[in-house]
Amino acid sequence: MTKILILGAHGATAQIVIDRLLAETDVTLALYLRNAARLNRYAGNSRVTLIDGDAQDVAALTAAMADVDIVYSNLGGVDLAQSTKAVLTAMSAADVTRLIFYSALGALHEVPGKFGQWNEQAIAAFLPGFRESDRLIKAQAGINATQIRPAWLTDAPEVDYELTSATEPFKGTEVSRQSVADFIVHLIQNPAQYAHTSVGLNKPNTDGDKPRWM
Incomplete structure (x- = not known):
């Protein structure tokens, strides 16, 4: 049975992914976060293990990766690069190679124009961490990563998105968390897809100088 480690599991997108994986698949989940009690609603589920840990604690991360098939990083913050370095070190130590990494638009200097x-x-304040994380991931031999660069996130109850490659200009200004979660769930179910690449996600026809609510 496939086992997924979700780092930063209290994040809004991560929680959508968790609920969909439990409802739609038979994978088992290890949910790693600070103050794991925040996800106690999953404590009684036999397919879920809650792990209270720091994203920069290499020993704790390595232990959490025992028997894991895929690591999905939903980490963020201005210190993201330090967390990414710890995650990659732990993956090498635990001999885990597949990584799904939540990045951001602009990580590749790919967003054109006024937007x-x-x-x-x-x-x-956050882009340096995403850009350094991209460099670290690409430099880590043996790691098969799919980096996801979503547009500005909304809570719209919709799944409506298109993709851009790492070499294409970014499209649109927004995308729903439900859409990003949909891409991640399908990728977990089909992990051979989008290997060693970075993918932009946006809602079609949302181009502009900034997100519509700004």
């Missing part, structure tokens, strides 16, 4: 300029300013 790209606005995005650079809006998430200026």
Whole structure:
């Protein structure tokens, strides 16, 4: 049976992924987060293990990766690069090779025009971490990563998205968390897809100088 380790499991998108995996698949889940009691609603599920841990604790991460087939990182923050380095070190130690990594638009300097300029300013504190994480992932031999670069996230109850490759200009300004979760769930079910690549996700026909609610 496939086992998935979800890092930063309290994140909004991660929780959508968790619920869908439990409802639609037979995978088992290890949910790794600070203050694991926040996800106590899963404590009685025989397919779920809750792990209280720090994302930069290599020993704890390595232990959490025992028998894991896929690591899905939903980590963030201005110190993301340090967390990514710890995750990659732990994956090598635990001999886990498949990584799904939640990145951000702009991580590859791929967002064109006025929206790209606005995005650079809006998430200026976080982009260095995403960009350094991209460098670290690409430099880590033996890691098969799919990096996901979603547009600005909404809570719209919809699954409606298109993809752009790492070499294409980013499209659109927004995408729903439900859409990002849908891509992740399908990727977990078909892990041979989108190997060693970075994928942009956006809702079609949402181009503009900034997200519509800004």
